[in-house]
Amino acid sequence: MFELVPSEYMRTILEEEGIVFTDFQKAALIWNAPGRSWEEKLEALRELMGHTEDAELRGQIEERLRYEEEAFRRFADNAKGRYVYVVVAHGKIIIEGIGYFAEYEMAREYVLGRIRENDESPAGDYSIEKQVIVRDRSDLTVKIRNSRSSLYREEEEEEYAGWRTSVVQFDREGRIRSFDTGEMSREEMAAVDAFRPGRFETLFIKLPFDAQMGASVRNLKDPEGDYTDYGILMCDTKRWEDELHGVEKRQPNVYFSDIQVEVCFLTCWGVWASESINPLYLEIGERLMYGEDEKERAYARALEAFGEYWHYRSRGTRTEEALTALKKTVMQTAEAYQDACLEHDAQERKSEVGKEAMWFYLERDWEKGSRRK
Numbered sequence: 001m002f003e004l005v006p007s008e009y010m011r012t013i014l015e016e017e018g019i020v021f022t023d024f025q026k027a028a029l030i031w032n033a034p035g036r037s038w039e040e041k042l043e044a045l046r047e048l049m050g051h052t053e054d055a056e057l058r059g060q061i062e063e064r065l066r067y068e069e070e071a072f073r074r075f076a077d078n079a080k081g082r083y084v085y086v087v088v089a090h091g092k093i094i095i096e097g098i099g100y101f102a103e104y105e106m107a108r109e110y111v112l113g114r115i116r117e118n119d120e121s122p123a124g125d126y127s128i129e130k131q132v133i134v135r136d137r138s139d140l141t142v143k144i145r146n147s148r149s150s151l152y153r154e155e156e157e158e159e160y161a162g163w164r165t166s167v168v169q170f171d172r173e174g175r176i177r178s179f180d181t182g183e184m185s186r187e188e189m190a191a192v193d194a195f196r197p198g199r200f201e202t203l204f205i206k207l208p209f210d211a212q213m214g215a216s217v218r219n220l221k222d223p224e225g226d227y228t229d230y231g232i233l234m235c236d237t238k239r240w241e242d243e244l245h246g247v248e249k250r251q252p253n254v255y256f257s258d259i260q261v262e263v264c265f266l267t268c269w270g271v272w273a274s275e276s277i278n279p280l281y282l283e284i285g286e287r288l289m290y291g292e293d294e295k296e297r298a299y300a301r302a303l304e305a306f307g308e309y310w311h312y313r314s315r316g317t318r319t320e321e322a323l324t325a326l327k328k329t330v331m332q333t334a335e336a337y338q339d340a341c342l343e344h345d346a347q348e349r350k351s352e353v354g355k356e357a358m359w360f361y362l363e364r365d366w367e368k369g370s371r372r373k
């Protein structure tokens with residue numbers, strides 16, 4: 001089984017507090033593990049089911065495995081030719097269909113070929129959507145159930161607007177990163193409703209946490225958007241304890257997604273963006289080192305300034321004048337990082353244009369040589 005707590009920092013805290021996860025909690029950590037493929041999660045659940053003594057958990061895992069396997073079987077079934085499998089490429093700006101197949105396996109082979117050709121593509125760069133082929137007017141009203149949540153089960157039919165019935169998303173290794181189905185019945189969905197109290201999939205786990213606001217952190221999940229995996233923690237021990245008190249008041253309406261702390265990341269536009277992340281997936285106290293690349297150096301300086309400002313502001317050990325000066329440094333370093341990003345992008349564009357020009361002249365000269373022969 002894979003490591004359930006990626007953060008070495010949090011593993012140390014859990015060990016010091018003497019906290020050992022129950023099998024129910026382990027199941028929740030498996031199902032919500034970031035960076036793990038859909039297949040890895042199902043295999044880990046099978047392993048846990050094989051040795052747990054918790055009869056209720058065994059039953060829930062068996063229900064989940066049976067549901068996922070049947071849902072995927074239906075997804076891959078197009079024996080009657082009622083669907084088309086659309087391969088979708090997710091670019092930074094444009095999302096477009098790049099292939100249309102009658103069989104899932106053909107679509108999958110096409111995706112794997114694209115991934116092999118472009119090893120640097122980001123995780124989740126390709127997906128396969130199963131869509132209804134509209135043959136007559138009766139197909140213009142379709143059943144849409146993409147969400148696993150009971151909150152949306154009542155929305156059973158919608159007017160056709162090109163919606164997918166199900167979708168699989170792939171990681172950079174060609175494994176299934178996620179799978180969402182809309183082909184299961186209401187009764188089948190209700191049997192594994194993850195938001196029903198007592199289900200392992202969304203189980204809230206009360207965790208200890210000890211850190212200072214302004215600390216540098218490394219995101220162990222795949223970074224999202226246009227920022228790096230280093231950021232600044234916007235939560236301390238007291239704020240975490242206050243959050244837990246608030247969670248206790250909301251019982252039983254609390255979920256795994258409520259286990260989170262706020263982290264700020266600097267975007268390439270020089271703007272600090274906030275994201276909520278489970279502390280189990282943060283390495284706290286790690287600093288981005290100054291590298292030789294000016295863009296990396298600019299980010300490290302901005303990260304250091306932002307962390308210093310919030311550290312002293314939260315502790316109240318600096319005067320207003322000193323905090324104002326630090327805030328000015330934060331703004332300046334963020335702008336410097338934006339400038340470095342723009343310069344870096346300009347150089348990359350120049351490089352790409354140069355490559356295109358080089359190939360243009362090479363091909364032109366080759367064609368001329370071929371004609372002379």
